[in-house]
Amino acid sequence: MAEHTSTIRDVVVVGGGAAGLSAALTLARARRAVTVVDAGKPRNAPAGGVHGLLALDGVPPAELLARGRDEVLGYGGEIVTGEVVDVSCASYGFMVVLRDGAVLPTRRLLIATGLVDELPDIPGVREQWGHDVLHCPFCHGWEVRDRRIGVLVTDPMAVHKAFLFRQWSSEVVLFAGDHTLEPEESVKLDALDVPVIAGRVARLEIDDGRVRGVRLDDGRIVAVDAVVVATRMVARTGPFAGIGIEPTRHPAGAFVESDAFGKTAVPGVWVAGNASDISAQVSGAAAEGARAAQQIIADLVMDDLDRAVAARADAPATEGEGR
Template identity: 70%
Template sequence: MTERDDETRDVVVVGGGAAGLSAALTLARARRSVTVVDAGEPRNAPADGVHGLLGLEGTNPGELLARGRDEVVGYGGEILPGEVAGVSGVPDEFSVALRDGPVLRARRLLIATGLVDELPDIPGVREQWGHGVLHCPYCHGWEVRDRRIGVLGTDPMAFHKVMLFRQWSPDVVFFANGNPIEPQDRTTLNALDAQVVEGVISRLEIDGDELSGVRLDGGATVPVDAVVVSTRMVARTDVVAGIGISPTTHPAGAFIETDQFGATSVPGVWAAGNSSDIGAQVSNAAADGARAAQHINTDLIMKDLERAVSAAAADEGDN
């Protein structure tokens, strides 16, 4: 147990990804006592680099987070490795119980737990996730430009993925995976000049560490350099269920609803990053965390001012 374990922090941030660390940095620079609890399971860990992040293009995800942790600590913030088992309480009296660790007390909470990608159950997909298997053209499209890209038809969003990735390569193959293709969808595929493969997918072929093709049930292999999948993206909300936070379903997954400033429906609790925006890239998540932190800080200022005004009025009444 550290000296701070018995203190009531201004803010506990649950999750140490881009959103959580950006929020913690903003709060620490605002002279708030802030603790980040980080389970060490970032969504983008398999990726080679973070893309589309101005000034840090291509930075390794682990290196980016290490820099962020150092910055937070440099301004007096605290990073605690660990897993949150549950959250309870009300504003100014929240309790965050760590699995195999202390119970932290906080005035406000920020949920930045990110999400889980539910991958298609096809052999080879998980092994190549973040390398040969992709989902976001803005994250990885440039790296596979002009190459052979296969889109797996395991989800209704697959046709949308064909349309998007066709921007980066003229050689896009749609794998129907045995599913029927509606006439309007086939017209779209033809208009995009996308090859259509009708058979059921058996597995992805991997040569060494590289994806080499898509194997069909009949034994044929279609060569590709990259495969695109549509994942179901589900926010991690189990640990905050005890305070009334539940996920809102979406055609692409589930997320935590917030207002434009990141406040949830539970007083004193904010959410940022992929937990509240399942489509957010690292740049969006970091900005989201900073914005939420600014409003958390303002909320604390107003609460403290309200108390000070009440105390001053009470003193005047006594005199």
Template identity: 60%
Template sequence: MNDAYEVVVIGGGAAGLSGALMLARSRRSVLVIDAGQPRNAPAEGIHGLLGREGMSPLELLVRGRDEVRGYGGEIEDGEVASVARDGDGFEVSLADGRHVRARRLLVTAGLVDELPAIPGLRERWGRDVVHCPYCHGWEIRDQAIGVLATGPMSVHQALLFSQLSDDVILFANGHEFAAEQREQLASRGVEIVTGEVARLEIEDDRIAAVRLENKTVKRQAIAVATRMVARAGFLADLGLKTVEHPTGMGEHIPADPTGRTEVPGVWAAGNVADLSAQVGAAAAAGAMAGAQINADLVMNP
């Protein structure tokens, strides 16, 4: 790792590697710092990405790293602890004590899915506990699906999964639903089960049932809308903090369509800015931000 780069990319997922690729191909000195905590690590494959359907998330990252390095970009494993303004650029401090300067920053650190504290959810996350019908729906089609209510998105989630299976149950788990919502669910054959969910029953390394306070309901897969929070605590010294997303799904870093944030010299792309972005959208946003950073450096050398 050198002392300084034109651009430091914080996060080595689809968005970060795509942005780095655009910058490296533009002959910019670029460093990607990756903490090695991809959101989709538990998933067996990527879905909905044309030409890469079913590819292992790890394989996609390995290929992306090789492509970035092929154009002279550098990739370093490490966790960014803080970022501070340093003259007309930035000083990036890593948790292990290393430091590096950058003229521009591209933040693509992704997000954290906050799950309800129900035993079994985290253990099965990304396998038979899922959140997105487009990412995982086909894989659990025609199964007995339970949707765990966590907030305003849960009814919408149940309606979407009802397209993929005729056996969908919405576990209210203490939440109330408006009459119109109940009518929508009934019209799609979605049953509402009241009562607090205690845990998931696991048998043979698979979900077997949902245990409530006074009964057990057999299920094969669980859908849950997580609260999604962008990884951005290291930006606090710049005054760039996460804010509540307009959808109520969690917290993100606001950025314009090119990825530019309110802090001059800092761009954000991927899930850190767009909580619902799948791999393809995150990669496209990273590429756009990389191109915009290069243009900014051309105009402000």
């Protein structure tokens, strides 16, 4: 523990996913003292591969993160396995407290904790999450192309997912559940030849580790190969409440507000990735992490410069000066 409390870091990055590691890489390459704290619970862990990431399409999530960690360590960055439980303000910036009691002093803070997908309480959904149960057409649409796709309306926004997934398959069916379709929605679904199944969903039918169908309360089973759900995507913000970071509510979940460069309303605190952009894919999250890191570096440079100017002004005149 002592080794983590001995020095004041330039930046502590909370979260070791794509956004956090990308930021840490940029910071380490700028010769800044950076520590990444990661709890080891990536959102995309159940997925077989990361898609839409240029030159790395299909790379397993664990492999991508392992490569990222190696790159950060190669430039002198530090990675700590642990969970942040509290953050408080200090004269130099912030104190970041881990569950094991370690305290990491830091001048600046980057929140890259990602988010939590709140899944609908339907038997089979959690078991198949990230495999046959999906939520993002851009992440998984290609993998289920031309297959039978069932879209569960567990949230009004789910209807829009039926429109999107129709891009990848002509066999999309909407399970309306208790949702009453708006006339405009019905017209659009009909135009796309998307059947609407009434009745509450009881569970997913799973056989040999694969989704085979959707069972309704009345006993009917509709055969499908993949299921699409709309999750509530909620940023992990609990440990930062003490410094004034509060989630902003959104119809699809909650996120941390920031400016275009990731700067929050709390001085010295930035945010990147899904914590601030709940729709960001891995590529976007990594870009946001790098952009936030660049802004943090510029902020630290100006702070260091101000300190240097003040120190020079306060220094006693040497012999010969002022003549």
